Amino acid sequence: MKAYFNLDADFDVRLIPYSPVCESDELEIRAQVYNSGGDGEVTFVFLLDGTELGRENVVARSGRYAFAKLYLLLAGKCGEHTVTVRLEGDADFMNDTVNIPLTVRAEHKVLLDGGFIMLGPPNDRNACDTFRDELKKFSENDWRRYISEMNKIGQDCIIIMVCHQFLTLKNRDIAAHYPSSLYPKSDIAANDPIAAILDEARKNGQKVFIGIGNNYGYTGTPDDIKELFERYKVYSSFYGWYLALELPMNLSTENGVAMWQRYDELYDTIRVLSPVKPILSSPYGMPSELFGEYLAAEKNIDIIMPQDWAGQLQFTIEESEKMHRLLAPMCRRAHKHFWANCESFNFTDTEDGQYLHLDCNTPNRYLVPRFRGGGMVGPEGFDRQMAVTRPHVEKIMNFMLTGFFTPPGFSPLCGGEASVRQYEDYVAYMKTQK
Numbered sequence: 001m002k003a004y005f006n007l008d009a010d011f012d013v014r015l016i017p018y019s020p021v022c023e024s025d026e027l028e029i030r031a032q033v034y035n036s037g038g039d040g041e042v043t044f045v046f047l048l049d050g051t052e053l054g055r056e057n058v059v060a061r062s063g064r065y066a067f068a069k070l071y072l073l074l075a076g077k078c079g080e081h082t083v084t085v086r087l088e089g090d091a092d093f094m095n096d097t098v099n100i101p102l103t104v105r106a107e108h109k110v111l112l113d114g115g116f117i118m119l120g121p122p123n124d125r126n127a128c129d130t131f132r133d134e135l136k137k138f139s140e141n142d143w144r145r146y147i148s149e150m151n152k153i154g155q156d157c158i159i160i161m162v163c164h165q166f167l168t169l170k171n172r173d174i175a176a177h178y179p180s181s182l183y184p185k186s187d188i189a190a191n192d193p194i195a196a197i198l199d200e201a202r203k204n205g206q207k208v209f210i211g212i213g214n215n216y217g218y219t220g221t222p223d224d225i226k227e228l229f230e231r232y233k234v235y236s237s238f239y240g241w242y243l244a245l246e247l248p249m250n251l252s253t254e255n256g257v258a259m260w261q262r263y264d265e266l267y268d269t270i271r272v273l274s275p276v277k278p279i280l281s282s283p284y285g286m287p288s289e290l291f292g293e294y295l296a297a298e299k300n301i302d303i304i305m306p307q308d309w310a311g312q313l314q315f316t317i318e319e320s321e322k323m324h325r326l327l328a329p330m331c332r333r334a335h336k337h338f339w340a341n342c343e344s345f346n347f348t349d350t351e352d353g354q355y356l357h358l359d360c361n362t363p364n365r366y367l368v369p370r371f372r373g374g375g376m377v378g379p380e381g382f383d384r385q386m387a388v389t390r391p392h393v394e395k396i397m398n399f400m401l402t403g404f405f406t407p408p409g410f411s412p413l414c415g416g417e418a419s420v421r422q423y424e425d426y427v428a429y430m431k432t433q434k
Contacts, residue, residue, distance in 0.1 A: 003040030006094035010236035014276040017394040020103035027072045030276040035060040044068035047084040067275040114157030116400035119177040120188040131403030134412040140196035151204040159209040198235035207239035222269040240278040250285035267300040278302035292330040303337040311343025321388035328392040340389035344398040369422035376425035
């Protein structure tokens, strides 16, 4: 029995970063193909505008994916292109060639490419009191409308931060933001917001990362991943996975490295299910030499997207620039894609009018849209946060869209009028970048 392959452009090929890309980027072309026949081999051939870039011969086991990738420098390639992946070998093929359009720009504007969304934070996470109740009212239709509104302002990548959340941090009682056989349903109004988001993103051409675990210490399990994949694998907008547990880059000992290794038991599951889907992590802190060494040896995480820490005033704008400048060559040497995560929020002052620089869990300290340093545009404004990252990164994301960017007239009014003002301020800023 021969190997049997069917190559699908929507599900079996990923460009990282996704198009449009910049001449300074290193493009990764990834391809997979499922072998529904007998054991065999297959050759992946990669082409740009009909010219072969390279090929890789891969063992193709029955009932498994064969996978290959190629890196391409884009300097001097500004313009419109076609990436082609072709399969060759002594096998049967339903479809052996796919073409993917690619736009290469001379440079990117200082604008957001996308950002995080929450579906419903824990009920006792006090900092989220400013938007939690309205956010949990979103129906599936509200999520569709919101994703399309974000698409209108250029947010072509959506990161679903958490699919499995603690209802309360006190009890650490896991609930799922979708109908799950593993956990009870969370207390959000929407029955399956993830399906609604993925379906609307598919119509718009947006990319979606699905979060694994949560940012309160839960890494998730292989069963979590399998359930999410089986439910949502039919959506071509399902671009990759996000590791929601936030990890440090200022590693000084092997104990720090061990924190990153908490995800190691999950990677094989992800790669077996769909090896082309990239894995994204959003760590924090100033990168140490040990972190650079770890990245060079680490083989699973594909995209490093550090928190710039400027919104919460852990870093100054200058420190953020330094962090991105130091991390860029580490990522390039390790073949990691480097994206930015600019914080589009500030914490409020405490009741006595003091801003506590380090303690994010202080009672009566709330997450609100960016207002310090000029807000959207100013001497320490959000525009500067984006500007200092732009020379170093492929994409600029933000934490976060929900609660901080609400279109005028949109209901539920998540984040209040301050989130409407930030949306309007960003739209006004966008017009200056035309």
